[in-house]
Amino acid sequence: MQLERTHKKLGLRGLEAVEIVENLNTSLSTYQIFYHKMQNFHWNVEGPDFFDIQDITEKLYKESMKNIDTIAERVRLLGGVPNYRLSDYINNSKIVEDTHDLSGDNIKVILLEDVETLLKVLSETADYSINHNDYGTVHVMQEMIHGLEMMHYKLQSWLK
Numbered sequence: 001m002q003l004e005r006t007h008k009k010l011g012l013r014g015l016e017a018v019e020i021v022e023n024l025n026t027s028l029s030t031y032q033i034f035y036h037k038m039q040n041f042h043w044n045v046e047g048p049d050f051f052d053i054q055d056i057t058e059k060l061y062k063e064s065m066k067n068i069d070t071i072a073e074r075v076r077l078l079g080g081v082p083n084y085r086l087s088d089y090i091n092n093s094k095i096v097e098d099t100h101d102l103s104g105d106n107i108k109v110i111l112l113e114d115v116e117t118l119l120k121v122l123s124e125t126a127d128y129s130i131n132h133n134d135y136g137t138v139h140v141m142q143e144m145i146h147g148l149e150m151m152h153y154k155l156q157s158w159l160k
């Protein structure tokens with residue numbers, strides 16, 4: 001029996017591939033805003049949590065940069081164009097730009113909220129990909145989701 005497997009998603013043949021790219025671009029935009037927020041916190045936090053927050057936000061923005069690149073290249077692989085304008089990031093992100101309250105207590109709450117939002121957005125992209133048999137995108141999302149879940153559990157333990 002011959003296995004039939006047409007890679008119709010590669011090169012955007014089919015509406016579903018276009019929609020996967022849209023999903024990925026939402027994840028990409030959300031990650032970009034998150035990345036810049038982490039840098040802001042890293043640079044500007046003040047107070048008794050300075051060292052903890054400097055360390056954790058550096059870890060988060062470095063990890064985000066890697067994931068942003070992976071998502072963008074996944075979009076290219078599918079034949080799409082990754083969002084690249086700052087205005088597109090702001091308009092498509094599910095995370096809002098931060099407030100000017102840079103106290104440690106406020107940053108801790110925002111960190112937890114934003115990681116939860118990222119998890120939701122990436123899970124939606126993964127769900128969509130699973131439903132359309134795009135296992136490559138599922139794999140990419142799964143790895144990122146696991147990393148964020150680990151961070152979420154650590155943040156929750158820290159905030160108790």
Ligand SMILES: [Fe+2]
Binds near residue numbers: 042
């Ligand atoms: Fe630094």
